[in-house]
Amino acid sequence: MHFDVERTTVAGRPALTVRGELDLATSPQLAEAAEALLSAGPAGIVVDLTPTVFLDSSGARTLIAVARKAAAAGAELHVVAPRSNRPVRLPIDLLELGAVVPIVNSAGEVPSPAVNRDAT
Amino acid sequence: MTSPAAGPAPTVDDEALARCADEPIAVPGAVQPHGVLLAVREPDLAVVVASGNAADLFGGPVAGRGLDELLDPADAGRLRAGLAGDLAELNPLRVRVRAAGGEVDLVVHRADGLLVTEWEPVRGAEEAGIAWHRRLPTVLQRLAASATLDELSAVLARDVRALTGFDRVMVYRFDPEWNGEVIAEDRRADLEPFLGLWFPAGDIPAQARALYETNWMRLIPDAGYRPVPLEPATVGRRPLDLSGAMLRSVSPVHLEYLANMGVRASMSISLVDRGKLWGLIACHHYAGPHRPSYTDRTAAEFLGRTASLLLPTKVVAGDQGGVVEVAQRQAELAAVVGRTPRGLAAALTDGEVTALGLVPAAGVAVRLGGQLHLAGTTPPAERVGPLVRDLLAAGVRATDAVSRVLPAAADLAATASGVLVAEVAGGRGDYLAWFRPETLREITWGGNPYTSKTAQTDAGPRLSPRRSFDAWSETVRERSQPWLDHEVAAARSLAALLTETAANRATEDNRLATALQRTLLLEQLPEVPGVDLAARYLPSADDVVGGDWYDLVPLPGGRVSVVLGDVAGHGLAAAAITAQLRHALRAHLLRAAGPAAALDGLNEVIGALLPGELATAVVAELDPATGEVVIANAGHLPVLHATAGATEYLHEGRGPALGLLDAAGYREIRLTLAGDDRLLLVSDGLVERGRGGLSAGLDDLRAAVAGGPVTPQALADAVLAALDPPRTDDVTLLALART
Known part of the structure; x- marks a missing residue:
């Protein structure tokens, strides 16, 4: 099955859109892409799992790692995992990933970046 | 000769052929008339043998005369000077022969101890010119x-x-x-x-x-x-050797x-x-x-x-057409072999880069570990083994005409006129075999090669070249394109790589399997009075060690803890973590007050000793005497509770996966197992990869348990049969009931 991590923008924030199965074989790609994204020092990033069709414990572990790296980098993370996407949302809920990974139900729930008042 | 299986039988007379083969073409005792041959003695250059036309060129008999006499003094001098050196540099010596009234090309070589001189008049020859x-x-x-x-x-x-x-x-x-x-x-x-x-x-x-x-x-x-005959006909007792003579x-x-x-x-x-x-x-x-x-x-x-x-x-x-392509495929296949720890035969026949692509062929058979996999167009599976075995027995590893080696395999010509076999050593009878179909090759002969070859003469049948020169075509059957040397070499080197890999893997597998048995799985479930427990573990097809573990821990007071856990990741690293978690949880279960406290302890172990790791586990503590069960769940799939009336997942008593939070604060759910009630604990490998994903898998599991047998052993088997999980991950299943 095809897998890719695409650099996109969600709610004005730099984002990674994950397509295909996020598992032991593919999750290193997400980890790598997230690291690259965080290295630019963004205020926040989004991982969009809307088009992801499968998530296993390795994928979950990668999300946790991304959350920890984002926190360390001072970047706000949002993971979009719609409730309607059962194959992805169910393991997230079973593992209670929400305890460490900010999970939102849709891209609309990701707040727009705070306006930098000094620049206006 | 390319005798076709379906062509007419040769009708050449054997006796005539043998006579032709005996014909003394090197010593015909005669020359062609466009020149004169004189064999002379050195150093006086006196004529020993002369062709019958010599007198015409030299204006009289030559027997007994010397070349000095027949040539101008200047030409004779050049000849003698040349004889001292390399004759190839002398030839041709353009000389003037007075009687012939013109120039002659003189060509010399040595044979039978004589100097053979051949004289070819320039006149009458065609010159391409300067x-x-x-x-x-x-x-x-x-x-x-x-x-x-x-x-x-x-x-x-x-x-x-x-x-x-x-x-x-x-x-x-x-x-x-x-x-x-x-x-x-x-x-x-x-x-x-x-x-x-x-x-x-x-x-x-x-x-x-x-x-x-x-x-x-x-x-x-x-x-x-x-x-033109030579005179005398023999030198000593033999005719002069003319194999080097142009005439x-x-x-x-x-x-x-x-x-x-x-x-x-x-x-x-x-x-x-x-x-x-x-x-x-x-x-x-x-x-x-x-x-x-x-x-x-x-x-x-x-x-x-x-x-x-x-x-x-x-x-x-x-x-060597395609040698570069073959080499590239060889490298790609080596990479496949390198990154495919299990199921190599399947990978080499079903993957993106298969053994079929190594060399141009229509089909391939890969037999590894005694398992035969076929790809492309091959003979039927039941014929492949005997065909390869018979070829090897005949000492043939590459042929473009199988039916010549094994006439009984002629009926396979459509798929296997050509077979290339490379053995994979290791004593298991493994091999790789490529198949090429019959290539009907049309050959147009310059005349029918099988008929009109003998003609009756007075001396008996003698070979006579074909009377008709009309083109005569035939179709060559039961032949494939031939195997080129570099293709054979590539096949052998892939087989050698597989031999080596198989040997290494066998050692590694044994080691891993031993480790797995020792640390992760119970060699035998302990007998616990009042508890009937069935455990099933299926390792993944891809990886010998997954992250699943299960355990049965008898506690003081007759209670027993049943554990099922899963560490994220695969391979040796996951196995090592799994072993640590299993032992740590055992210790906490024996010491702690209940499953939730034990999981809290385990969570602290991960946070302190294994940061970044993620695991799930569920613990069910059963008192066989009362049927009371206490369950705590750390991010694991919910426990399935089957009673006579209903089969439901237990969504209470859950908490986050192990390793997520520093302090998880797990909760517990209590229930009582009555009569035929059963509990099922499973790992995600059983349910997550089916059609419809995890949630459909959980539904299927519930249906299988609701309609399944009562005893844990039969139930476990029935569930595995019903869900038939793909072996991409390891699968663990525990079924528990009171006796």
């Missing part, structure tokens, strides 16, 4: 620049014809059975083309071919000539053959590849007798020798 010789460097450059064998042959045919003026010049290539194929041709426009025709091996008998390897040039200026009279059979083709004059130049006769430049003239000058013939022979030197690279280039 213009052509000036072009020689260009011609040589063209030969050298030709990239392919076809190009080289075409240049050769064209330039030899331009040089010698023959009506037709062909380049023949011999096949392994000595049939000749015309691979290039330059001809008078009105002549019927022979390009692509095949000439049967019998057209050039073996002793002629042997002669052609040493004597590169033959000329018959007039095929209708009358042979050597040829076999009457050959002359008859030429006459049948309407050829009046013929010349041939050998093409020799690394010491072995490879082909011929064959020149035919039809209009009448034709005799290129000695100089032009020498130039033509020079082109033949130059082409011969160029042959190895061109032939190799032709035979």
Whole structure:
């Protein structure tokens, strides 16, 4: 099955859109892409799992790692995992990933970046 | 010869063939009449043997006379000077013979202890002239620049014809059975083309071919000539050896053959590849007798020798077509082997890069670890093993004609006329085999090669060349494209890689399996009074060690903890973590007050000792005496509770996966197992990869348990059969009931 991590923008924030199965074989790609994204020092990033069709414990572990790296980098993370996407949302809920990974139900729930008042 | 299985039986008379093979072509005792042969003694150069036409050239008998006498003093001096050095540099010596009234090309060589001198009058010979010789460097450059064998042959045919003026010049290539194929041709426009025709091996008998390897040039200026006998007929007791003589009279059979083709004059130049006769430049003239000058013939022979030197690279280039592609596939397959720890045979037949792509073939069989996998078009599976075994027993590893080795396999010709086998060592009878289908090859013979070969003469049947020269075609059956050397080598090297890999993996597998058994799984479930427990563990097909573990921990007071856990990740690293977690949880279960506290303890262990790791676990603590069950769940799939009336997942008493939070604060759910109630604990490998994903898998599991047998052993088997999980992950299932 095809897998890719695409650099996109969600709610004005730099984002990674994950397509295909996020598992032991593919999750290193997400980890790598997230690291690259965080290295630019963004205020926040989004991982969009809307088009992801499968998530296993390795994928979950990668999300946790991304959350920890984002926190360390001072970047706000949002993971979009719609409730309607059962194959992805169910393991997230079973593992209670929400305890460490900010999970939102849709891209609309990701707040727009705070306006930098000094620049206006 | 390429005798077709479906062709007519050869009707050549064996006796006549044997007679032809015996024909003394090197010592015919006669020469052709376009020159004179004198064999002289050294050093006085007195004539010992002379051809019968010598008197005509020299104006009188020559027997007993010396060459000093027959030549001008100046020419005689040049001859004697040349005899002291390399004779090849002397030839030809253009001399004046007074009686002949003109110039003669004198060519000498030594044979039978004599100096054989051949005298060919210049008059009557065709000269290409100086213009052509000036072009020689260009011609040589063209030969050298030709990239392919076809190009080289075409240049050769064209330039030899331009040089010698023959009506037709062909380049023949011999096949392994000595049939000749015309691979290039330059001809008078009105002549019927022979390009692509095949000439049967019998057209050039073996002793002629042997002669052609040493004597590169033959000329018959007039095929209708009358042979001129040598006098005396023998030197000592034997006829003079004429194998090196340009005037050597040829076999009457050959002359008859030429006459049948309407050829009046013929010349041939050998093409020799690394010491072995490879082909011929064959020149035919039809209009009448034709005799290129000695100089032009020498130039033509020079082109033949130059082409011969160029042959190895061109032939190799032709035979090695695809060598780069094959090498690339070889590398890709090696990578596949390297990254495929399990199920190699399947990977080599089903993956993106398969063994089928290694060499051009229609099908492949990969037998590894005793398992046969087929890809592409192959014989039926049940025939592949015996076919390969019989070929190996016959000592054949590559053939383009299986039915010749194994007549019983002729019915497989459509899929396996050609088979290439490479054995994978290791004593398991493993192998790789590639199959090529029958290639119906149309061969157009220059005349029917099987008939009209013998003619009745007074002396009994004698070989007579084919009367009819009409093209006669046949279809070669039960033959495939031949296997090239580099293809065979690539097959063997893949087999060798698999041999090595299999040996390494066997060792590694044993080690891992032992570790797995020792640390993760229970060799035998302990007997716990009042508890009936069934456990099933299926390792993943891809990876010998997954992250699942289960445990049964008897506690003080008769209670028992049943544990099922799963560490994220695979491989040895996951196995090591799994082992640590299993032992840590055991310790906490024995010490702690209940499952939730034990999981809290385990969570602290991960946070402190294994940061970044993620695991899930569920613990069910059962008191067999009362049926009371306490369950705590750390991010694991919910426990399934089946009663006589309902089968439901227990969504209470859950908490986050182990390793997520520093302090998880797990909760518990309590229930009582009554009568036939059962609990099922499963790992995600059972349910997450089915069609419809995890949630459908959980639904299927519930349905299977609701409709399944009551006893844990039967239930576990029924659930595995019903869900039939793909073996991409390891699968663990625990079924629990009271007795």
